[in-house]
Amino acid sequence: MTIGHHLDVLYGLPAYTFPRPGNNPRPVEPDAPAWRITSDVYDAGEGWTAAFARFCAAVDTTRVKALIVGAWEEAYEDDSAAVIEALVAARDRFPALRAVFLGDMVGEECEISWINQTDVTPLLAAFPALEEFGVRGGSGLSFPALSHGALRRLVIETGGLPAEVVRGVGGSDLPALEHLDLWLGTPDYGGDSEAADLEPLLSGARLPNLRHLALRNSEMQDAVAAAVASAPVVARLEVLDLSMGVLTDEGAAALLGGQPLTHLKKLDLHHHYLTEALQERVRQTLEPGGVEVNLDRGDAEEDADDDGTVWRYVAVGE
Structure with missing residues (x-):
């Protein structure tokens, strides 16, 4: 898509x-x-x-x-x-x-993975009162670690987010940040990060006010879910978004087997590859406590080769 x-x-x-x-x-x-x-x-x-x-x-x-x-x-x-x-x-x-x-x-103008970016942090340095910043396109994107005292919302949309950008965001001091949304993407489009690269974000040490965390559109969504399951930052979140990626029963089971999520206002898993049984388990675990759960499968369709190989896709790639 x-x-x-x-x-x-x-x-x-x-x-x-x-x-x-x-x-x-x-x-x-x-x-x-x-x-x-x-x-x-x-x-x-x-x-x-x-x-x-x-x-x-x-x-x-x-x-x-x-x-x-x-x-x-x-x-x-x-x-x-x-x-x-x-x-x-x-x-x-x-x-x-x-x-x-x-x-x-x-x-129609330029596919997301064709958009050429560069180091975008001079914008944040030039506008210290900026509260919201978003960028689309991961090709050539750079985000070296910085400090910014006013930023409340950061969104980076890509078909493939470079690991150096993930580490740059994780190394940044963003004390006012409430909403972080990273589209991790796939290796085909430059998304070369691993779950371990998320650790500084998941610790929450530099993000004391984070309430909405989205780590989505990822081919490694099961590994992300497993890392989130024990992440310290989750305890203070209101919204957890692991949508748009290749999330299977393995990742969802790891998420449910970790720390309690009943304090959340919303868990967004739309565009997933969960079986009906696992979807029902998610609902039964969280919805009675008042958590809004999005399990819309959307256009998450599987393809199978003649040899039985199953292909699953993130929501936004090219």
């Missing part, structure tokens, strides 16, 4: 695409929407940095709270360095900015 829809909300604000040249923006207060600035990946008539400059000239940027970076030209070949440089250079013009999402592209 690929991503078929652009973001419609960021920082609780409805997304609004800044119009292309020649189209006047509808009357809108600068702080009302999450502004989506985009170009064309193929044959762009206006590059992203030019669109951003036009936006800065047309809108009172001192009131802008949220920015969505859409497509930049040739994102399948050129990374996001020029976009990040333009945003960092304009930091003094955005004193109210609290949320940025980098790479809001659908499959």
Whole structure:
């Protein structure tokens, strides 16, 4: 499956695409929407940095709270360095900015694993008041360990998340972080992390306020579930999300055999490969205590070769 829809909300604000040249923006207060600035990946008539400059000239940027970076030209070949440089250079013009999402592209524009990123942490360094940050695309993505005192929500969506990024996030000091969402992906698209790389995150030592943990879209979902089963951070979570991956009975049984999960408000396992018996065991263990459990199988379908080999897939790969 690929991503078929652009973001419609960021920082609780409805997304609004800044119009292309020649189209006047509808009357809108600068702080009302999450502004989506985009170009064309193929044959762009206006590059992203030019669109951003036009936006800065047309809108009172001192009131802008949220920015969505859409497509930049040739994102399948050129990374996001020029976009990040333009945003960092304009930091003094955005004193109210609290949320940025980098790479809001659908499959028709650029498949998630074709989006070329770079070191995205200069954005966090340039905007110390940023509360939400998201990025889509793992190719070339870098996230060296950092300290950021205001960030409450971090989302990294990939078809394959490099182990160095997992370790960078795990080594970061993020005392305000409440919501962490990592799409770990598959080795086919650069997802080379192992469950052991998650240990700094699962210890929770640098994430004292974490309440929502999503480790999803993973080919190694059974190993992730087993690691989570005894993770110290789980005791203070409200939401645990292990969805979109190749979760089988082995991983779910390990999860249920670990620490109690009845304190959770929600356990999300949608897009899974569990038998009916194991699904019922999950429900009987957690739902009577008031835990909302999502066991929607979705489009998680298995393929089998003539030799009996069974193939299972994450929700978002290419």
